[in-house]
Amino acid sequence: MALSKGCLFGLVAVAIIAFIILLFGGYLMIKYNQMVKLDESINGAWADVDNQLLRRNDLIPNLVETVKGYASHEKELFEHLADARASYAGAGNIPDKIYAANEISGFLSRLLVVMENYPQLKAIESFNRLMDELAGTENRIAVARRRYNERVREFNTMIRGFPTRFLAGLFGFQEKEYFEIPKEAKAVPEVNFEE
Secondary structure, eight states: OOOOHHHHHHHHHHHHHHHHHHHHHHHHHHHHHHHHHHHHHHHHHHHHHHHHHHHHHHHHHHHHHHHHTTOGGGHHHHHHHHHHHHHHHHOOSHHHHHHHHHHHHHHHHHHHHHHHTOGGGGGOHHHHHHHHHHHHHHHHHHHHHHHHHHHHHHHHHHHHSTTHHHHHHHHTOOOOOOOOOOHHHHSOOOOOOOO
């Protein structure tokens, strides 16, 4: 049984169209899986940041209690710090947690300035241990924040590129927010050698 030229041409056309559809479907699947993988790597990197921020939040009450005895007139600062910790604990999404963490960083910086006014604190062993733990935690936060921001950059770059931008929109992927250092932390500290 011989196929006619028209039938053969039709089969070839169908095969070419099926090949193009399979190729396009494979491309969609690969890009979708890449976006999912990057999205999950962002979630994992955020979990590391969150873990370190929670560690810092656990250290703060002990530090505040140690300083309170020496700097009781700084009650407003202690209250702001407690409120910021509560905001972090109650934050439901990453942007809210970033905002609350930056608030804590700002108040913590102010607390460290206050502590500088009390040299007798440095003689207390528990205070020195807390400061060492806090410094180590701040370093871990910086590393975790850098890793998180790297993953966010990779993801945002991918979903903003062409033609992935259309696929990201189709599948509901949106740009992620960076965990940036608060503006207060970027300010140059004042140094005064006159005392």
